Amino acid sequence: MLFTLNGKITEVSAPSMKRLLDVLREDCGLTGTKEGCGEGECGACTVLVDGLPINSCLVPFGQVQNADVKTIEGLIGHTDLQKAFVSECGAQCGICTPGMILMAAPLVERAQAEGRIPALAEVQETLAGNLCRCTGYVAIYRAIQTACGAKSEQASVISGENG
Amino acid sequence: MKTALGNLDFADATTLSEALTLLASEPDRVPLAGCTDVYVGLNFGHIEKKRFVNIWSLSELRGISENADFLRIGALTTYTEMIESPIIAKFLPMMRDCARLIGGCQVQNRGTVGGNIANGSPAGDTLPILAVAEAMIIAQSLSGTRKIPFLSFYAGYRKTVLLPGELIVAIEIPKPPGAQWFRKVGTRAANAISKVVIAGLRGETVRLAFGSVGPTVIRARRTEAVLSSGGTIAQARDALAHDIHPIDDLRSTSRYRMQVAENLLSAFWDSTTPNQS
Ligand SMILES: Cc1cc2nc3c(=O)[nH]c(=O)nc-3n(C[C@@H](O)[C@@H](O)[C@H](O)COP(=O)(O)OP(=O)(O)OC[C@H]3O[C@@H](n4cnc5c(N)ncnc54)[C@H](O)[C@@H]3O)c2cc1C
Ligand code: FES
Ligand code: FES
Numbered sequence: 454m455l456f457t458l459n460g461k462i463t464e465v466s467a468p469s470m471k472r473l474l475d476v477l478r479e480d481c482g483l484t485g486t487k488e489g490c491g492e493g494e495c496g497a498c499t500v501l502v503d504g505l506p507i508n509s510c511l512v513p514f515g516q517v518q519n520a521d522v523k524t525i526e527g528l529i530g531h532t533d534l535q536k537a538f539v540s541e542c543g544a545q546c547g548i549c550t551p552g553m554i555l556m557a558a559p560l561v562e563r564a565q566a567e568g569r570i571p572a573l574a575e576v577q578e579t580l581a582g583n584l585c586r587c588t589g590y591v592a593i594y595r596a597i598q599t600a601c602g603a604k605s606e607q608a609s610v611i612s613g614e615n616g
Numbered sequence: 617m618k619t620a621l622g623n624l625d626f627a628d629a630t631t632l633s634e635a636l637t638l639l640a641s642e643p644d645r646v647p648l649a650g651c652t653d654v655y656v657g658l659n660f661g662h663i664e665k666k667r668f669v670n671i672w673s674l675s676e677l678r679g680i681s682e683n684a685d686f687l688r689i690g691a692l693t694t695y696t697e698m699i700e701s702p703i704i705a706k707f708l709p710m711m712r713d714c715a716r717l718i719g720g721c722q723v724q725n726r727g728t729v730g731g732n733i734a735n736g737s738p739a740g741d742t743l744p745i746l747a748v749a750e751a752m753i754i755a756q757s758l759s760g761t762r763k764i765p766f767l768s769f770y771a772g773y774r775k776t777v778l779l780p781g782e783l784i785v786a787i788e789i790p791k792p793p794g795a796q797w798f799r800k801v802g803t804r805a806a807n808a809i810s811k812v813v814i815a816g817l818r819g820e821t822v823r824l825a826f827g828s829v830g831p832t833v834i835r836a837r838r839t840e841a842v843l844s845s846g847g848t849i850a851q852a853r854d855a856l857a858h859d860i861h862p863i864d865d866l867r868s869t870s871r872y873r874m875q876v877a878e879n880l881l882s883a884f885w886d887s888t889t890p891n892q893s
Contacts, residue, residue, distance in 0.1 A: 469626035470668065472655070491659045493652055493723055505696070505725040511655040512726070513648065515626045516672050556721065582720015 456517050458483075459527025469515030474498045476514045477524060485525035487548045489584065496583030499552035500524045506556055508582075525551035531558050533565075534600040543596030545587035552583050557597045564601040571601060621658060625667040632676040632756070635783065638669055640758040643780035645669040649692055650726035652719070653735045677730065677785055680704060685791060691730025691784040699724065707791050708749070710798035710815055714741050717800060730784045736774045736832070741800055743833040744815035747825035751789045757782040773831035794819020795888040800827075801876050811868045814880045818888040824881070829862040829873055836860060839881065849885050853878045 455464050458481060467476045477483045477500070489497035491510050498509040501523040534557060537543065544550040560579050564571045571579075576594050585593060595603075627645065629635035639645060645667045648654055657663040671677065677692040680701045687707055689698070695715035698704045704712050718724055718741060732740045733753065751766040755778060764777060766787075771777055778784070797816040813827035821844040824836040836859035842852045862873035 468622035468624075469628070469670075470621045470624040472621060472659075475621075492656045493719065496720060496722055499722055506722050507726050508652075508722045510659065511651050513621075513626060513651060513655070513668075513670070515628060515670055516648070516651070518628070579721070582722045 454514070454518050456519060457521040459523055465514075467514055469513060471514045472510055473500070473502075473512040473514050473517055473522070474509040477509060477522075483524050483526050485551050487551060489548060494582075494584065495549070496552040496556065496580075497549050499555050499583070501555060523555075525555060528555060528558060531561070534558060534561050534597070537596040537600035538593075541592050541596035541599055543588065543593045549583060549585040549587075553580065553585070553593055556580055556583055557600075561597060561600050569601070570598050570603045573598075623666075624658075627667070627669045628673075629669055629671055630673055632674050632783075632785070635669060635671050635674060636756065636758045636781070639781045639783065642667065642669075647671045647734075647783060649728045649731040649734075650694065652723050652727040653731060653737075671783065677783075682707065682791075687789045687791065689729055689787045689789065691733075691786055692728050693730075695719075695724035695727050695729075696721070698729070708745070708789065708796070710745050710796035711742065713798045714745055714800070714815075717741070729787065733769070733787070734776060734778065734784055736770060736776050738773065738830060738832055739810045739813070739828045740833075741810060741813055741827065744813050744825035744827045745798060746787065746789070747833050747835050748815045748817045748823040749789045749792045750823075751787050753784055754786040754788060755779075755782045756785045761785070763788070767835065770832040792817050792819075794822075797884045797888055799880055799883065801880070812862075812873055812876045812880060814877070814884060816884040816888065818884075824884070826860050826877055829860045829877060834860055843885070849882055852885070853881060856881055 455462060465476060465480050467480045474486060474488055477486050486500055486509055487497040488510060489495035493508045493511050499506050500509045502517055503521050534554060556579055560571055573594060576597050627638055629638060646665045648668050648670045649672060678690040680693060680703050681688050682703050687703060695718050698715045699712055718727060729742055732742045746766045753764040753766055753769050755762055755764055769776055795818045800810045800813040802810045810828045812829060815825050817823040822840050824840050825833055826836060827833050836856060838855040838859050839852050842855045856878055860877060862870045864870045
């Protein structure tokens with residue numbers, strides 16, 4: 454079956470009912486996409502299909518025929534965000550991190566273009582489908598706000614009024 | 617136990633007529649829309665069916681449109697599409713409010729209104745809205761199309777009146793008269809299975825529907841009658857006890873659900889009362 458994977462037209466033969474998550478990890482060798490819950494709750498398996506984030510644990514491989522799939526391995530040019538996750542300790546065990554970054558990347562891109570720092574509520578809404586059992590979230594929110602230009606000590610206290 | 621997914625049979629349909637032809641000869645095939653219910657079921661081994669038909673790419677089942685009297689929402693319309701639709705924002709804002717509270721963005725990008733209806737969970741959040749809006753379900757099979765009033769679409773707990781070989785193609789909604797109101801109470805905003813859901817419509821008359829408080833969605837007819845004929849909210853709260861009979865389950869007790877339902881009723885009334893200070 455043909456689909457576009459991280460910008461390259463790719464042919465993979467795998468059963469159509471196999472979860473996209475497993476095809477990516479087992480058949481394509483891309484293990485950046487993680488499995489947390491297998492029931493759509495945690496967002497660790499987030500990938501972009503035709504530009505939209507989805508949970509790859511809930512998508513049959515057959516449904517991405519001819520689609521454009523992007524995983525964390527294919528995300529390039531978000532070094533600000535990736536650096537901020539490191540400097541602000543936005544990752545601990547790392548299972549949730551690829552999903553968090555894929556969800557946050559478009560928000561950061563938009564905010565940087567508009568020269569603003571997204572409010573906490575906006576960051577939280579963007580990450581509503583992503584769970585983290587390590588960081589307590591604060592460090593993740595701080596990393597995202599920092600990537601948009603907030604000073605580390607200001608970030609995560611930036612709430613509705615200032616955003 | 618996790619189902620061995622690789623052995624399941626996946627048939628791809630690319631047009632509505634292809635899907636209907638296949639379903640006519642193989643009505644045991646389970647339609648796959650956004651898969652946000654089906655794959656949760658498969659991942660947990662709750663689904664015994666072995667054969668599936670992919671309907672995700674049927675463009676005939678997509679899109680939101682309106683005419684003078686009705687909105688039409690294609691069965692495959694996702695929550696994200698409803699959140700972004702100017703037609704929904706204008707004529708059915710309670711649906712937008714509802715869609716925003718379903719899962720996170722990832723589920724909103726894939727979950728469909730047709731799937732929510734066909735899945736038929738009493739906790740399906742769109743169902744109270746369709747009940748107060750008195751929607752019509754447009755169902756189609758190889759033998760033709762029929763319109764089913766939403767209020768007679770469920771025959772019991774998770775049981776619909778869809779016939780073998782039939783797909784939901786769209787929902788037709790008469791433009792609702794009056795102020796719209798939607799709330800759900802759950803444990804967590806994004807991913808919670810609702811404990812109580814309410815949709816209300818307040819115009820010349822009042823319409824109210826509750827989810828998660830019975831085997832299917834329930835229109836609160838006695839409560840509606842009290843409020844439509846000028847009764848007080850206290851009388852309406854009393855009437856509600858005759859309309860709904862929530863049960864105890866893993867998630868909440870019956871008493872808790874009843875109390876929440878009454879409080880939601882009062883909140884609906886307050887926030888749709890015009891000229892409050
Ligand atoms: C993390 C998470 C959070 C969720 N939160 C909520 C929530 O807050 N509120 C809520 O109500 N739901 C919630 N859901 C469930 C919600 O996503 C689904 O009910 C969704 O709307 C189903 O649509 P789908 O396209 O994914 O259906 P699918 O899973 O593809 O299908 C569901 C059922 O409907 C049938 N079907 C689908 N389309 C048709 C059709 N056109 N004609 C006939 N049969 C059809 C399928 O065969 C299947 O039996 C959540 C799910 C997840 C994973
Ligand atoms: S593994 Fe897919 S959402 Fe948790
Ligand atoms: S860093 Fe461990 S789950 Fe988020």
